[in-house]
Amino acid sequence: MRMTVAIAITALAVPAVAAPREDAEAAIMAAMRDSAVAWTAGDLDRFMGIYADDSTFVVAEGLIRGRAAIAARYAPRFTPAGTAKRGALSFEELAFRRIDPTHALLVARYRLKIDGSADQTGPTSLLFEKRDGLWKIVADHSS
Numbered sequence: 001m002r003m004t005v006a007i008a009i010t011a012l013a014v015p016a017v018a019a020p021r022e023d024a025e026a027a028i029m030a031a032m033r034d035s036a037v038a039w040t041a042g043d044l045d046r047f048m049g050i051y052a053d054d055s056t057f058v059v060a061e062g063l064i065r066g067r068a069a070i071a072a073r074y075a076p077r078f079t080p081a082g083t084a085k086r087g088a089l090s091f092e093e094l095a096f097r098r099i100d101p102t103h104a105l106l107v108a109r110y111r112l113k114i115d116g117s118a119d120q121t122g123p124t125s126l127l128f129e130k131r132d133g134l135w136k137i138v139a140d141h142s143s
Helices: 002-041 044-048 067-078
Strands: 051-059 062-065 088-100 103-113 120-131 134-142
Touching: 002 044, 002 088, 002 103, 002 120, 002 134, 044 067, 051 067, 062 067
Parallel strands: 051 134
Antiparallel strands: 051 062, 088 103, 103 120, 120 134
């Protein structure tokens, strides 16, 4: 009887452990979709809303530190002259890993569809941290 109760308790506990991963993955992918919609609509502030204030972005020249500096790098694509080069953004999830209760890693493929040009696509690795109930990118490495 004790063995049966222990197995039943363990079986009940397993879904509770799996649920936070699923919730994190769903919340992060929803935030990624919202960010992509904002990019496509030309809303830089909303696009950047997924980034933490102290996030880092890896670029060929090194690291860009802070959401404001990352936004400044993207800003030229959000001007009237940059609109044609901005295109429509989407993400394809490739892998998701919950690291701990407040951190998760998303590996995805971004795709920019730009009229009259070949799609721009590449991998992106995003480290998320849960802050004040919201998942925020704290590190972005996109190639």
